[in-house]
Structure formats: C-alpha cells, structure tokens
Amino acid sequence: MRNDTKGKEAKAGSKREALVRATIQLVNNSGFHATPMSKIAKLAEVSPGTIYLYFENKQDLINQVYIEVKTAFSAFAFKDYDASLPVAEGFRKIWYNIAAFKLQEVEEAMFLSQCDNTPMMDEPSRQEGLKHLRPLLDLWERGQAEQLIRQVSPFMLYAFSIYPIAFLMNVQQRGLYTITQEHIDHAYTMAWNSIKL
Amino acid sequence: MRNDTKGKEAKAGSKREALVRATIQLVNNSGFHATPMSKIAKLAEVSPGTIYLYFENKQDLINQVYIEVKTAFSAFAFKDYDASLPVAEGFRKIWYNIAAFKLQEVEEAMFLSQCDNTPMMDEPSRQEGLKHLRPLLDLWERGQAEQLIRQVSPFMLYAFSIYPIAFLMNVQQRGLYTITQEHIDHAYTMAWNSIKL
Amino acid sequence: MRNDTKGKEAKAGSKREALVRATIQLVNNSGFHATPMSKIAKLAEVSPGTIYLYFENKQDLINQVYIEVKTAFSAFAFKDYDASLPVAEGFRKIWYNIAAFKLQEVEEAMFLSQCDNTPMMDEPSRQEGLKHLRPLLDLWERGQAEQLIRQVSPFMLYAFSIYPIAFLMNVQQRGLYTITQEHIDHAYTMAWNSIKL
Amino acid sequence: MRNDTKGKEAKAGSKREALVRATIQLVNNSGFHATPMSKIAKLAEVSPGTIYLYFENKQDLINQVYIEVKTAFSAFAFKDYDASLPVAEGFRKIWYNIAAFKLQEVEEAMFLSQCDNTPMMDEPSRQEGLKHLRPLLDLWERGQAEQLIRQVSPFMLYAFSIYPIAFLMNVQQRGLYTITQEHIDHAYTMAWNSIKL
DNA sequence: GATGAATGAGTATTCATTCAT
DNA sequence: AATGAATGAATACTCATTCAT
The missing domain is CATH 1.10.10.60 (Homeodomain-like)
Structure with missing residues (x-):
C-alpha cells in the first residue's frame, strides 16, 4: 500500500x-x-x-527543521488565545496549550528541547526561534503593569513557569513517570504560584 | 619551561x-x-x-566524567546541610547551594545540563547520577509528612524548584541575562512558592 | 522576456x-x-x-567539442592559403593565421591547449584532430625537397615554429605579458629562423 | 623483496x-x-x-609535489652551470640539461607539463615554481647586453628555445616519435637559431 | 524535443582506536 | 606508563546519468 x-x-x-x-x-x-x-x-x-x-547541508537541515517545529509549537501555544483576555485567564490558556504540546507532540517537543540545550543549533536560528514567544512576553508585561505578576525578568518567569514542563516531558519519555490530567492541573498551580504576585 | x-x-x-x-x-x-x-x-x-x-573508549570517558561531575555537584549541594534541620531551612540551604554551583561552577553545570538533555549519556550512568539526590528527596518526603510541601511527585517538585536554575544559567551563559544576588533571592522565593503548601 | x-x-x-x-x-x-x-x-x-x-555522455561531449574547435582552428589556419604559393610565403601565411587564431580566439585556443596537454582527451579524438594539419605538413615536405626547410621530423618543425605560440598565449592570458603586433613579427622571425635552412 | x-x-x-x-x-x-x-x-x-x-588536503598534496618536482628540475637544469661561462656556452649547458631532464625523467617532466597547462595548480604555487629559472633569465640578460641574444622578452626566448622540448617529450611519450641524440643536437641548433642575433 | 527531480555510486576527509617503540 | 604514527571504517557531500512527465 x-x-x-x-x-x-x-x-x-x-x-x-x-x-x-x-x-x-x-x-x-x-x-x-x-x-x-x-x-x-x-x-x-x-x-x-x-x-x-x-x-544545503546538514546544518541547514536542522536549522530548517528547528524553525519549522518551533513555528508549529507557537501556533499550538497560542491557539485560541486572545490578547484581550484577562491576564490570569490568558496565561492559563497558553500554559495549558504548551503543556498539551509537550505531552502530546512528544517527538517535536523533545526535538526542541535538545536543540535548546545543545551547541548543535547556530545562534541565528536560535534567535529566529525566540521571536515566536512574543505574545507571551506581552501578556507578562501587561500582568506586571496590573500588579498580577512578579516584577522579574521574563527569563525568570519562563524558567519557573514554562521550562519545568520540559523536564516533566523528559522524565515521562524515559518511562520514569506517567503524567495524568491531575498532575497537569497540579503543575499549573505550581507554575502560577511561582510567578503570581 | x-x-x-x-x-x-x-x-x-x-x-x-x-x-x-x-x-x-x-x-x-x-x-x-x-x-x-x-x-x-x-x-x-x-x-x-x-x-x-x-x-576504555569514548563512551566510557564521558560516563566517568559525568559521574565525577555529578558527585562534585552533590557534594556541593549538600555542603553544610544537616538532615536534622527544619524542612524550610534545609531546603533553603540546599537550594542556595545548588544555585551557587550552577552559577559559579559554570563549566561543570553546563556539562551536566548537556548530559541530562541529550542522548549522549547511556541509561546506567544516568541512573547512577540520580542517586546523589537522595537527601533532597528525603527532605521533601519529610516536608510532605509535615504538611509543608505539596503532595506531588518529587519529579514535579524538582521540575519547578530546581530545574529552572539550569535555564537561568544557560541564559546567562549565552550573555542574554546577568544574574545578581537579588535575582537569586527572587528566584528562591519563586521556587519555594511553587512547592510549598 | x-x-x-x-x-x-x-x-x-x-x-x-x-x-x-x-x-x-x-x-x-x-x-x-x-x-x-x-x-x-x-x-x-x-x-x-x-x-x-x-x-552520449560527458566524454562524448568534450570529444565532439574538441573536434569542432579543432576544425574551426584549421579552417582559420589555412584561410587564404594556397598550396601553390612559394614555401616561404605559404608558411608565413599559415603562421600568421595560427598566431591570429591563438591571440584572438583565446577561448578556443586555450581549450585546445588544455586538451593537448592533458589526459582528458581519448586517443581516437586526438588522432582525428591531427589530420587537420595535413596542408602544413605537405608544405614542409615541399620546403625540405626544395632545400628551404631543415631536414627534421615535422614534429620538430612544429615544436619550434608553432607550439611556442601557445606558450605566448598562455602567458598573455595569465596577465603576465601583453603581445603587440611588433612582438608577433619578432616571433615570426624566430619561428622561421628555427626551421629554415 | x-x-x-x-x-x-x-x-x-x-x-x-x-x-x-x-x-x-x-x-x-x-x-x-x-x-x-x-x-x-x-x-x-x-x-x-x-x-x-x-x-593538508588534495590541493596541498599537488602543490607540495609540484614544488618538489620543480625544485628537482631546476637542480637538474643548472647542474655544472657556472654563471661565469660565456653566454653561448652557458646556454648550451642549460639547454642540454633541460633536454636531458625532459627526456630521461619523463614522469617528472610530464607532471610539470600538466601542471603548467592546466587550471589544477593554484597561482601561489605557480609563482613559487617560476622563481627557479632566475639563472637562465640572468644569462639571457647578459647575452642581450653582449648583443648575442635577440632583444625580446624572456617569455619569447623561453617560448622558442625551451618550451618546444616539452612538446617533443609529449610526442615521444605517446609513442609517436623516438628521439635520438642526433635529434637532440638538431633541436639544440633550432633553439639557438631562434634566439641568437 | 525538453525538462528537472531523483538517484546512488563515488570522493575527500575525519576520527576512534591500536600498537610498535 | 606514555607516545604518536598509522589505520580504515564511516561520513558529508557531489555529480553523471536516467526517466516520468
């Protein structure tokens, strides 16, 4: 066939x-x-x-794949997201989207994780990939203006609310842990607790 | 000469x-x-x-290096830590130790980060490396028994309180961000907020 | 367009x-x-x-190109040449024709030079290319019969009177030397001096 | 063995x-x-x-081989040559040396011929190879000062007196012609006739 | 006739590993 | 213990040639 x-x-x-x-x-x-x-x-x-x-060559291959997956990732992350949503609700939407991506589209998510933690990616492509997070950064800025989000660098907000999801995915992928919907809800609370004021 | x-x-x-x-x-x-x-x-x-x-060969080389660095890491992490300390204090101690390691011993920390996010390490060595965190897991267990720490898997606790430090280190290493003592204190608060009850 | x-x-x-x-x-x-x-x-x-x-294939391609250029070359070499001319005059005519070709039709001339000094050409095509010089060989034979030209192999006559032109072309092509009409006249004298009796 | x-x-x-x-x-x-x-x-x-x-790589390989063979060539060319010899005698010496090289050390000679007529050599190495002819150029200059040698560019002198030897070698190598001592003596006369005044 | 995407054998070069010294 | 010249299998990449359209 x-x-x-x-x-x-x-x-x-x-x-x-x-x-x-x-x-x-x-x-x-x-x-x-x-x-x-x-x-x-x-x-x-x-x-x-x-x-x-x-x-063009091997480097160009992963560069292009990286951009492509990153684009798919952000499309997923901001699906049904509306910048006019209240901050807390907007964040919840994005966070659950990202979690869904990381836990469902495991292949893509693992690929991104490796690209982001390895010297295999060249800097230009890395920069290109960063742009996609813009709406989340904007949301955080708004949240800070409204005194809802901690007054810290977006790097910090990202580190404590988004980056942990990658760890959970890795751990599940290695068969050490199985993530249920309940776990995800807990995780969301932990994420929000770390960045909310 | x-x-x-x-x-x-x-x-x-x-x-x-x-x-x-x-x-x-x-x-x-x-x-x-x-x-x-x-x-x-x-x-x-x-x-x-x-x-x-x-x-023995290249694989054995990184395996040994990994174990060695991981050992140095945990020695650092549990320096001056005493299992009889109150949970909150004990966690604070360990957390600051780990942060100090990640931000001062950058070479070692980056090496570990790459090992942990890449298929270059074989599973046995990875397992070997995990053992070193025992005292932290024990502390968390005690904290949960005392109703101080969220009732979630240690993977989750690790993901939200420890793993983020690696991200901050990476970002600083790439020159995108400079971490001051004040940032670290903020980070600690965020870490604690995410796992405390 | x-x-x-x-x-x-x-x-x-x-x-x-x-x-x-x-x-x-x-x-x-x-x-x-x-x-x-x-x-x-x-x-x-x-x-x-x-x-x-x-x-048919790559080899056939250069073979055909070679024959074609060689044919153009001899057409040029024997333009306005008449086998009934006196030997000295006939040689002058041919020599100047060849010189003109080598110095004006540089592309073609360089191509021939490379074909003739390289193993890229197969023997049959090389033989085919040689035939075109017949009228010059006949002229030389006549010159020898008339005691005007040295009694040596045509290879020798060619080596000293015609082949040098290719060198001058190469040198000019590399920008090391510029050939004027006066130089050509000198060259002709040198060519004739080397083969005349 | x-x-x-x-x-x-x-x-x-x-x-x-x-x-x-x-x-x-x-x-x-x-x-x-x-x-x-x-x-x-x-x-x-x-x-x-x-x-x-x-x-270092393929290009470096031929570059080095080229320089090496060119050096051997000029050692051969100026063997027993003494700058204090009379011009005619000095030229005879060098010419016969070069002829001996081209006809005895056929492999080396053919290699040089191919290098010199092909784009395979890079310019720096080509330049490097040229230096070796210095003594011959000096001799010609002296000959011109003494009114023994034609007042033309050394390129022209080379083209008509030295370059033809390469052609004879090629032709012999292809089995079309066999060069005897007598032929060489004839060739020398032709070479000298073309450049002498 | 004309195309150009697709092929896969072939090429330069690298690198983990060995072993004679 | 230590060396480093030598190996040869493996790898990225090229290019003559084919063939479905």
Whole structure:
C-alpha cells in the first residue's frame, strides 16, 4: 500500500516532509552529530542525494527543521488565545496549550528541547526561534503593569513557569513517570504560584 | 619551561585529571559527538593513545566524567546541610547551594545540563547520577509528612524548584541575562512558592 | 522576456551550440573533471537532461567539442592559403593565421591547449584532430625537397615554429605579458629562423 | 623483496615519498581531478588516512609535489652551470640539461607539463615554481647586453628555445616519435637559431 | 524535443582506536 | 606508563546519468 501508490499520492514536497520527520525522530534518538545523513535518507525512503535537493547541508537541515517545529509549537501555544483576555485567564490558556504540546507532540517537543540545550543549533536560528514567544512576553508585561505578576525578568518567569514542563516531558519519555490530567492541573498551580504576585 | 616541570608538579593521575577537565570544556563548546578524542588529548597536553590508559573508549570517558561531575555537584549541594534541620531551612540551604554551583561552577553545570538533555549519556550512568539526590528527596518526603510541601511527585517538585536554575544559567551563559544576588533571592522565593503548601 | 523569445530566435540546434560554448568556457576555467555537467547546463540555459539529447555522455561531449574547435582552428589556419604559393610565403601565411587564431580566439585556443596537454582527451579524438594539419605538413615536405626547410621530423618543425605560440598565449592570458603586433613579427622571425635552412 | 623489508628499511618519511611518487604517476595517467585519493593511497601502499598525516588536503598534496618536482628540475637544469661561462656556452649547458631532464625523467617532466597547462595548480604555487629559472633569465640578460641574444622578452626566448622540448617529450611519450641524440643536437641548433642575433 | 527531480555510486576527509617503540 | 604514527571504517557531500512527465 505504500510502494504502489508512492508515485501518485505523494506529490511535490512529500520527500521534504518525510526528511523532516525522519530528522526529528533520529535526532531525538541519537543526537544531531550521531545521526548520519544516510540514515535520515533511509528512514525517509529517499536517496542520500535527494536531501541536498531540499537542504544545503546538514546544518541547514536542522536549522530548517528547528524553525519549522518551533513555528508549529507557537501556533499550538497560542491557539485560541486572545490578547484581550484577562491576564490570569490568558496565561492559563497558553500554559495549558504548551503543556498539551509537550505531552502530546512528544517527538517535536523533545526535538526542541535538545536543540535548546545543545551547541548543535547556530545562534541565528536560535534567535529566529525566540521571536515566536512574543505574545507571551506581552501578556507578562501587561500582568506586571496590573500588579498580577512578579516584577522579574521574563527569563525568570519562563524558567519557573514554562521550562519545568520540559523536564516533566523528559522524565515521562524515559518511562520514569506517567503524567495524568491531575498532575497537569497540579503543575499549573505550581507554575502560577511561582510567578503570581 | 613547560616540559621540564610537567613530570614533577603533575604527579601520577594528573593526566587523567587533565583529560577530565579538557573533556568538560570541549563538550561544552561543541557537544559530545563533535569533540574528537585527538582534540581532548591536545588540550590535556597528552598523547591520544594515553586516553586509553585511563578510559576504555569514548563512551566510557564521558560516563566517568559525568559521574565525577555529578558527585562534585552533590557534594556541593549538600555542603553544610544537616538532615536534622527544619524542612524550610534545609531546603533553603540546599537550594542556595545548588544555585551557587550552577552559577559559579559554570563549566561543570553546563556539562551536566548537556548530559541530562541529550542522548549522549547511556541509561546506567544516568541512573547512577540520580542517586546523589537522595537527601533532597528525603527532605521533601519529610516536608510532605509535615504538611509543608505539596503532595506531588518529587519529579514535579524538582521540575519547578530546581530545574529552572539550569535555564537561568544557560541564559546567562549565552550573555542574554546577568544574574545578581537579588535575582537569586527572587528566584528562591519563586521556587519555594511553587512547592510549598 | 527570456523564455518567450528563446523558442523563436534560437532555432533548432541552438541548444547544442550553447552547450558547446558553455563547455569551452567552463573547461578553460576549471578543467574537464572539475566542471560538472549541471554547471554546463546552467550556463547554456538548458536542463541537465537536455545535454544527453545531443551528446552520449560527458566524454562524448568534450570529444565532439574538441573536434569542432579543432576544425574551426584549421579552417582559420589555412584561410587564404594556397598550396601553390612559394614555401616561404605559404608558411608565413599559415603562421600568421595560427598566431591570429591563438591571440584572438583565446577561448578556443586555450581549450585546445588544455586538451593537448592533458589526459582528458581519448586517443581516437586526438588522432582525428591531427589530420587537420595535413596542408602544413605537405608544405614542409615541399620546403625540405626544395632545400628551404631543415631536414627534421615535422614534429620538430612544429615544436619550434608553432607550439611556442601557445606558450605566448598562455602567458598573455595569465596577465603576465601583453603581445603587440611588433612582438608577433619578432616571433615570426624566430619561428622561421628555427626551421629554415 | 619489498614487503618483507618494509618495516625496517623504510624509516621515517618513506611514506611521504611513496605518496609523492604515486601522485606523480597517477596524475600523469589520469589528470588531477580524475585521480582519487584512495587510488594514490593504494599505489603508495598506505592507508587513505595516512595521506592526511603529511598533506593538508588534495590541493596541498599537488602543490607540495609540484614544488618538489620543480625544485628537482631546476637542480637538474643548472647542474655544472657556472654563471661565469660565456653566454653561448652557458646556454648550451642549460639547454642540454633541460633536454636531458625532459627526456630521461619523463614522469617528472610530464607532471610539470600538466601542471603548467592546466587550471589544477593554484597561482601561489605557480609563482613559487617560476622563481627557479632566475639563472637562465640572468644569462639571457647578459647575452642581450653582449648583443648575442635577440632583444625580446624572456617569455619569447623561453617560448622558442625551451618550451618546444616539452612538446617533443609529449610526442615521444605517446609513442609517436623516438628521439635520438642526433635529434637532440638538431633541436639544440633550432633553439639557438631562434634566439641568437 | 525538453525538462528537472531523483538517484546512488563515488570522493575527500575525519576520527576512534591500536600498537610498535 | 606514555607516545604518536598509522589505520580504515564511516561520513558529508557531489555529480553523471536516467526517466516520468
């Protein structure tokens, strides 16, 4: 059912897509430098040479994948979010969105986590990725103006309210811990308690 | 003036030490797989062949370095800590110790952070590294029994009170943020607020 | 404005021509093996696949280009030459023609020079190219019969009277030397002095 | 007789030497870009990786080989030459030396010829190679001052008296022509006739 | 005829590891 | 213990060639 239809249904761009998916998966399992291009090609059912039709080189490949996943992440994070919401409600919305992403879209989330904690990413792409958080930063600023949020750097707010979710995801991924809806609700409370005034 | 004194001042085992230091530094800058053994040897002023007198292979090298740094970390974390201290005081002590480590011993801290967020470490070594946190887990258990600490998994407590420090360190390391004593005090409050009942 | 006119002005066969021109230019700059087919196609504003409509493969491509340029060369060399001319006059005519070719049609001349000094050409094509010099060899034979030209192999006559022009062209091409009409006249004298009796 | 003694007699530097010889031979037969490093290694009976112990990369390899062969060439060219000799005698000496080199040390000579007529060499190395001809240029200058040599650029003198030898070598190498001592003497006369006043 | 996406064999180069000294 | 020259398997990337459209 795959080979026979490949030429037809899998139109333009499908190979690029397959490569992106393969990259995420393999980098998650082995890390960037331990993942050969040939393996990526094989998993994507594509010739090694084909990679270079869509990406300039290995670095460009993860750069592009990173941007793409980061974009998907923020789309997810701000889904149904409205900047006119009250601060507490807005934060709750975003926080639950991010938690949902990290715990459902595990592959993507793990990939981002590795990119963000490793020297494999080059600085320009990292900067590019940061931009996407703008609405959250704006929300926090508003919250601080309204005396609802602690008067500390957004880095600090992020560290204590968002970053912990990544840890929980990692731990669950390694099979050490299983996160239920109740856990998530607890986690939200802890996040909010740490940043609220 | 270098060669002639090397043999004297740098007794037996000094080469191992130099290799460990070199590994930490280079892995921080480039990642595990992007760091060649030859570079490690060069920075340690040692022949490539010598590495294999002290370590079985590359994987064994980072494994050993990881354990070593993790041990140093916990020694630091529990310095002057006494299990008979009241919970709040005990936590404060440990938390400030860990923060001091992360912000002063940056090289070691960054190395651990990379090990913990990357597939470069094998599972046994990872497990080995976890053991060192025992006293903190005990403290939390006691705190929960005394109704001082939230009734959630230690993973959750760790995620919201300890893990954020690593983020702050990363951000400072990248030159995006400078952490003062005042920031640390704020951070402590946020950490405590998130886990206290 | 490019695509719509291509089909009109550049009738059939124009693509082949463009490919030949592109090949000459690129091989001059980088050598045969350092010139990818894709680059040739790009410079000729043609698809890579199109090359194989006109040429069997890469080797066939330079073979054909070589023959073509060699043919153009001899047409140039024997322009206005008449086998009934006196030997000295006939040689002068041919020599100046060749000099003019080498110094005016630099692209073609450099291409030939590279083909003749490199293992990139296969022997059959090389032989094919040699045939074109027949009239010059005949002239020399006549000159020897008339005791005007040294009794040595035509290879020797060629080496000392014709081959040097290629060197001058190379040197001028590299910007080390500029050749004026006066230089050419001197060169002719030197050529003639070396072969005359 | 080779394998059994390899480890002993073939001390330091022997591998480099073998690589240089292999490079000359293979580049002569196939050209620079058509010669894979692996083939060079195999012919030199050395591992591919070993090449990079002695040479930075492929370009550095031919650069070094070129300089080395060019140096051997000029040592040969000016053997027994004494700047105090009369011009005609000095030129005869050098010319015969060069002819001897080109016709005896065919491998080296062919290698130089290919380097000098191909874009494979980078400009710095080419310049470096040129320096070696100094004594010949000095001799020509003196000859011009003494009204013995034509008042033309040394490029022209070289083109007509030295460069032709390379052509004869090529032709002989291809099996089209066999050069005897008598031919050489003729050639010398032709060379001298072209540059003398 | 013409295209250009796709291929996969081939290439330069790197690097963990060994071993004779 | 220590060295470092040597290895060769592995890797990123290129490019001649094909073929479905």
